[in-house]
Amino acid sequence: MTDPDPVAALAAQLAELRGQWARSQGEIGVLREQLKTSTSEVAVFRVEVKRLRAELAEAIEARRLKPPPAPWWHVGPEQYQAMRADLAQWVETFLVPHYRDYLVRLPPCLLAHPAAIWEVSTLRAEWERIFADPENGDLQGLLAFHDRWLPGATARLTAALGKCDEMTGCQLTRRYS
Secondary structure (H helix, E strand, O other): OOOOOOHHHHHHHHHHHHHHHHHHHHHHHHHHHHHHHHHHHHHHHHHHHHHHHHHHHHHHHHHHOOOOOOOOOOOOHHHHHHHHHHHHHHHHHHHHHHHHHHHHHHOOEEEEHHHHHHHHHHHHEEEEEEHOOOOOOOHHHHHHHHHHOOOOHHHHHHOOOOOEOOOOOOOOHHHOO
């Protein structure tokens, strides 16, 4: 019996290793392509996260700069007057031109009444919430505003301020003067 040829055994092992190496090279090529694809996807994902982070920071900052809907209970006289003036400007520049028919029943002393200030500032906050993002207006919110919030607030204000009129003046000045 002859011993197996060591060179032939090594040649067989070498052929097997070459096959494994070729398969490994193919698998490495596939992994390289996957890495390139995932790297570009990760880069796109990172850019999107960065954009969303900036957008969120802007929204938070914009919200921080606006006072809460009705912080009337904890502001000093100066801030109260500034907020009331801002609210009066919103009433004159937005509410009156767009919703005049609703406001016709309300007296001119509307914002002299704390209850009216609360109602109107809450209406304003809801309006701003609905249209905070002009590109993505909330149609359902707008319909609720027109169907529920605006008529409800004006009905409550009409009832509360019904004794104020042009002839007798504001009920607050009559009551406390």
